[in-house]
Amino acid sequence: MAGDFSAIEGASLCLLPERLDTAAAPALKALLEQSKAQAEGGVLQLDATQVTYVGGLCLQILLASQCSFVGVSEAVREAYGLFGVNAYLTAPCAVLEKKA
Amino acid sequence: MSDSMDEILLVFFQECDEQLQELERGLSALEGGETDHDTINAIFRAVHSIKGGAASFGLENLVRFAHIFETSLDALRSGRVQPTHDVIKILLKAMDVLSDLVTEAKGGAGVDAARVAESQTSLETLHAKEDAPDSADSLIPADFEPVAFDFTPVPIDFEPVPVSFDFGDEPTTEGGDGADTALPIQVTFCPHKALYERGDDARNLLIGLRDLAADAQGEAEIRCDVSHLPVLTEIEASEPCLSWCVVLPATVSEDSIHAVFDWVSDVCDITISRGTGSGPDDGGGAGKPQPEHSTPEDAVEPETDVNGVVAPEVEPVAAVGSPASFSAPLVVTEVQPPKIEPAGVKVNLAAPPAVSGQKGERGAVKKRVEQASIRVDLQRVDELMDLVGELVIAQATLETVGLQHDANSEQEMARRINSMRTLTRDIQNAVMAVRAQPVGSVFQRMQRVVREACSLAHKDVALVVEGEDTEVDRTLVEKLSDPLTHMLRNAVDHGVEAPEARLAAGKLEQGRILLSASHRSGRILITIQDDGAGINQARVLEIAVKRGIVAPDATLSEDEINNLIFAPGFSTASSVSDLSGRGVGMDVVKQAILGLGGRISITSVPGKGTTFCLSLPLTLAVLDGMLVMVAGTTMVVPVSSVVETLMVHKRDMYTMPDGRVVISIRGVCMPLLVLATELGLQEAKGYSIPEKAVILVVESETGARVALVVEDIKDQAQVVIKSMEKNYRQIPGVSAATILGDGSVSLILDVPALVASTTERADGRLAEPASGIAA
Amino acid sequence: MTTQQEIRVLTVDDSPTIQIMLRKALEEAGYNVIQGCDGVEGLEKLQEAAPPPAVIITDINMPRLDGFGLIEAVRKQEAYKHIPILVLTTESDPEKKQRARQAGATGWIVKPFSAEALVAAIRRVTA
Known part of the structure; x- marks a missing residue:
């Protein structure tokens, strides 16, 4: 299992809240968008060490953000395994770029 | 374990009793024409709750019957069956059977199987009309094991029935029927927004799989x-x-997969197919707008692969944590007293004083268990708590004042003690309120008593209940049950006439018994009034003479004749009927009522009916008393019976030819009773009423008034009632004793008895000598 | 493994018997139990609970406000609408189930229940 996470030099860091359940999805989206905006095009990394729960809706937001982790909790590791997205723990996910 | 089971069982039986009452109330309302949705719903819920609880304990008989009952009620609820008189009759019968089954489950008498079957059949006819009778056993799972009534075999998890989380009511086996079960099974699913809106999550389904x-x-x-x-x-x-x-592995059954998705089948697209999980072509794909590629590998298309990284091979995820590792620990800890947050709190009461030996040993044991706890409105407990808080404060201030020794301290002390007195009284009332219970619970039971008495006596009598919200001390409520049962049976059997006789007398065929309760001057008054023929006095007298209860030549007043039915060994029924002839006469009823500090009186109007009046104290513990001086001793007259106190001049008293003295107060004449001589504390001879006498006008429940002459009125106080009978013996004219603040013993006068003895004397007969005190 | 100590469960049932059984089963499994005797009290307890319960278990047939009403009310409140709600009932009528689904129930447990099945059901929606 790929378990090495490393901080990228000069990257901005975003600490994820503990519970990423259905109710937390809108806030997570807002948080990530804002953090990305603050990074001003730079690399944004996620600190998922405090996370205790990841639900389906938050999972897709995390995947869509295409951010890498600087660290994950056991709960996140378990969740990614359960959701069948282990691979994206270490490698960002590809997304559909729609032309608006 | 079995202790905690017993505890839960107790709660269940207590709930059953409440639900049965609710059921009774509901059916009565239905009978009275209240066919609204709420009433029927309440009835349904009552049976439903009993069924639910019973199922948890494996009380098979109860579950079975309750289920059929419930099905009929459901038909009623949905309007498929109309609540006609006949239908209600069937329901009432079913209620009685249900109640008996509950008793049986408690370990009481077994229920006659034929009776259950009969009721069951008539219930089934109710809902048989509509759809094929959903089998009575459908609810009971195949492996439902009858559990013995001692409940010990029930395992830790309360009940023997394993239940799956999802109840597959609509098995949808699309595809895969004939598929080779050796192939792995592939499930593709795509949750909708609504799935998350139901508080569910894709991860829950994944965990299930x-x-x-x-x-x-x-x-x-x-x-x-x-x-x-x-x-x-x-x-x-x-x-x-x-x-x-x-x-999933090939051995996983499709049904079990459907079970996982059963609940979400409407908010999630699912495809299940047999085949290999490795190829992208064999799966049905998600039901949503079909993705061109249904696996992550394929999803990584060059043009969207921002980082130029090809998604790595997805690792199969090992199943972590079997359900077993999550299940409840098998360690049984001491069960705490049940905490029920809703509606009320439970307060354990000391078991009431042992009932006299009337009951069999087993019955007595059962009774004790049943009475171990009561439900109390939380607010009442809170009030009590508040008062206790104030008491603590009052005590503290009293201590402070006690330490001061200045001029004001005495006065201050008196003031504090005074407020303490108010507080004590409030606390007492609050405790009383905690113990108080509406008589409704007993009254409800009486419906059944009357119903059964009717069917045995082949009479049709409606029991009308009034004032069921009247509250009395809990011990009284319990003890009222037996006397009331007997009196109502008696009323049906002897009071109300047979239907033919009623019609002949121009009455409605259906008889009517009114059972009512009310508060009156600090006591509870219960009346049982029938609209029957009244007491046949000639016949009562004849029997009394025959049985040697009265002398053949005695002349008795109407009232006295009526009261003969309370005489030991009296029974008017020519044959011992099924009903009242159960070896208990009205004398036992009277004794029971007297034992509760109550009185019973009877009035009867020929052709119109008979009324029994029970007057009982609200509590058996405390009363407000007026302390009076009689022949140098302090006696207590219950304040509730004192109408007024006044000074009367000798010139307002009149001596009658027979030597009795009456007084006139504002134009109303009433007999004068000198307590000292009446109680034998002073020789009647040579006693002369003083010029100005202190008079207490007292009244009995019947409304008769008597003026009592006392030496002085000392005080008014609350006194704790101590039974005379228990500690000494019964004394006419004295209801109980008490201990005063100075430690001396004082007698509490039985006012109604005094009034009655005076009235009797007025009728020209000798009163019972009330002279036991001086001895 | 997360400890269950801080996981709150709100149970709503008008039967004291069922309530005691639920409390016993859940407390033995390490849950923190809050109880309401009908829909109305259930909603009150929900508002009072801080933090809010992780799951609600409710009966269907109850006075004042029944299980359907309770579920609908919870689903309407922004703060609580995502809380999983399990229906615990003796009912097995498909119509009732459909109503519960539409109201927004997360699952359906049939009484009589076993402590294990109950805990498994809760774990499934809260794990």
Whole structure:
């Protein structure tokens, strides 16, 4: 299992809240968008060490953000395994770029 | 373990009793024409709750019957059956059977199977009309094991019936029927937004599938389809866009997979197919707008592969944590007293004083268990708590004042003690309120008593209940049951005439008994009034003479004749009927009422009916008394019976030819009773009423008034009642004794008895000598 | 493994018997139990609970406000609408089930229940 996470030099860091359940999805989206905006095009990394729960809706937001982790909790590791997205723990996910 | 089971069982039986009352109330209302939705719903709920609880304890008989009952009620609820008189009759019968089954479950008398079957059949006819009778056993799972009534075999998890989380009511076996079960099974699903709106989550379904694989000693291969995932800015936080493909071992049954998705089948697209999980072509794909590629590998298309990284091989996820590792620990800890937050709190009361030996040993044991706890309105307990808080404060201030020794301290002390007195009284009232219970619970039971008495006596009598909200001390409520039962049986048997006789007398065929309760001058008054023929006095007298209860030549007043039915060994029925002839006469009823500090009186109007009046104290513990001086001793007259106190001049008293003295107060004449001589504390001879006498006008429940002459009125105080009978013996004219603040013993006068003895004397007969005190 | 100590469960049932059984089963499994005797009290307890319960278990047939009403009310409140709600009932009528689904129930447990099945059901929606 790929378990090495490393901080990228000069990257901005975003600490994820503990519970990423259905109710937390809108806030997570807002948080990530804002953090990305603050990074001003730079690399944004996620600190998922405090996370205790990841639900389906938050999972897709995390995947869509295409951010890498600087660290994950056991709960996140378990969740990614359960959701069948282990691979994206270490490698960002590809997304559909729609032309608006 | 068995202790905690017993405890829960107790709660259950207590609930059963409440639900049965609710049922009784509801059916009575229905009978009275209240056919609204709420009434019927309440009835339904009562039976439903009993069924639910009974099922948890494996009380098979009870569950079976309750289920059929419930089905009939459901037909009523949905309007498929109308609440006609006949239907209600069937329901009432069923209620009685249900109640008996509850008693049986408690370990009481077994229920006659034929009776249950009969009621069951008539219930079934109610709902048989509509759809094929849903089998009575359908509720009871195949492995439902009858559990013995001692409940010990019930295992830790309360009940013997394993129940699956999802109840597969609509098995949808699309595809795969004839498929080769040797092939792995592939499940593709795509949750809708509504699935999350129901508080569910895709991960819950994945866990369900993963557990299935674990149960089959295999692993679930889970792959996520991210092909519809937009960029962050375009993603809708509440709109799911992922779907999953899970490959399960071949041994996993499709039914078990359907069970996982059963609940969400309407908010999730699911495809289940047999085949290999490795190829992208064999799966049905998610039901949503079909992704061109249903596996992550394929989803990584060159043009969207921003980082130029090809998604790595997805690792199959091992099933982690079988359900067993999550299940409840098998360690049984001491069960705490049941805490019920809703509605009320439970307060354990000391068991009431042992009932006299009337009951069999077993009955007595049962009774004790049943009475171990009561439900109390939380607010009442809070009030009590508040008062106790104030008491603590009052005590503290009293201590402070006690330490001061200045001029004001004495006065201050008196003031404090005074407020303490108020507080004590409030606390006493609050405790009384905690113990108080509406008589309704007993009254409800009486409906059945009357119903059964009617069917035995072949009479039709409606019992009308009034004032069931009247509250009395709990011990009284319990003890009222037996006397009331007997009196009502008596009323049906002897009071109300046979239907033919009623019609002949120009009355309605259906008789009517009114059972009412009310508060009156600090006591509770219960009346049982029938609209029958009244007491046949000639016949009563004849029997009394025949049985040697009165002398053949005695001349008795109407009242006295009526009261003969309370004489030991009296029974008017020419044959011992099924009903009242159970070896208990009205004399036992009278004794029971007297034992409760109550009185019973009877009035009867020929052709119109008979009324029994029971007057009982609200509590058996405390009363407000007026302390009076009689022949140098202090006596207590219950304040509730004192109408007024006044000074009367000798010139307002008149001596009658027979030597009795009456006084006139504001134009109303009443007999004068000198307490000292009446109680034998002073020789009547040579006693002369003083010029100015202190008079207490007292009244009995019947409204008769007597003026009592006392030496002085000392005080008014609350006194604690101590039974004379228990500690000494019964004394006419004295109801009980008490201990005063100075430690001396004082007698509490039985005013109604005094009034009655005076009235009797007025009728020209000798009163019972009330002279036991001086002895 | 997360400890269950801080996981709150709100149970709503008008039967004291069922309530005691639920409390016993859940407390033995390490849950923190809050109880309401009908829909109305259930909603009150929900508002009072801080933090809010992780799951609600409710009966269907109850006075004042029944299970359907309770579920609908919870689903309407922003703060609580995502809380999983399990229906615990003796009912097995498909119509009732459909109503519960539409109201927004997360699952359906049939009484009589076993402590294990109950805990498994809760774990499934809260794990």
